Amino acid sequence: MAGQGRADPRPLSPHLQIWKWHWTMAGSIFHRVSGVGLYGGAFLIGAWLIALATGPEAYAFVEAIVFSLPGQIVLFLWSMAVLYHFANGLRHLIWDGPMIGFSPGVASLWSMFNFAFAIIGAAVIWSLASFY
């Protein structure tokens, strides 16, 4: 982290430890964290799709994992990551396109909203999916 072993001595971004946490910073970090999580999730969805194309035995094997407790936990985390990355990604597009929402107050509120959207949205989708 401190620059040892760098290929070239480019400047480093400020170290996390010396920054006071605030909403927009958390929002940015979790955008990346959720993105990396979804990268892994894409391979799991891929496995589901490949199993579906392979046949009933392969599908039953994957289905058993998906509906097991660890599978459901991973799926719930995945759904939160999708909703968070979606909401915060939309915010990035609004920053880049119409270029609105940059003032500190609005930006912080928007970050809070995105976290709330991910948690509440996942809960709503899961309850709808289980009752339907």
Place this chain on the structure above:
Amino acid sequence: MTTSAKSVRGLGSAGTGTQHHIRQRVTALALLFLVPWFLYSIIHACKAGYEGALTWAAQPLNAILLILTLSAALYHMRLGMQVVIEDYIAKSGTRQALLILNTFAVIALAAATILSVLKIWFTAGA
């Protein structure tokens, strides 16, 4: 204290990246529409069991949207992971290896999943 220009020359922006940035946004724009469809569909497909999921994936519109979702999402995530690797992996050899692995892994996943959709589609009527 030295302020010689030669110590900083060549350490600034690489001068490339605009295309990467634009592609990231364009795939994001596509996913803005495809992801809500995908979430809605995957829940129904998952709950319908093997036969139900197969019927769902075999419908032309679903197969087309699945391939579009896969293409946009996989391209988007390759670009994203590339930036993560470039940001955190300092060692040149490891960095190059991971960047190549990222590309290979995503293309392999794209090939396997898109072929799966096509297989389901083509064998549905048979």
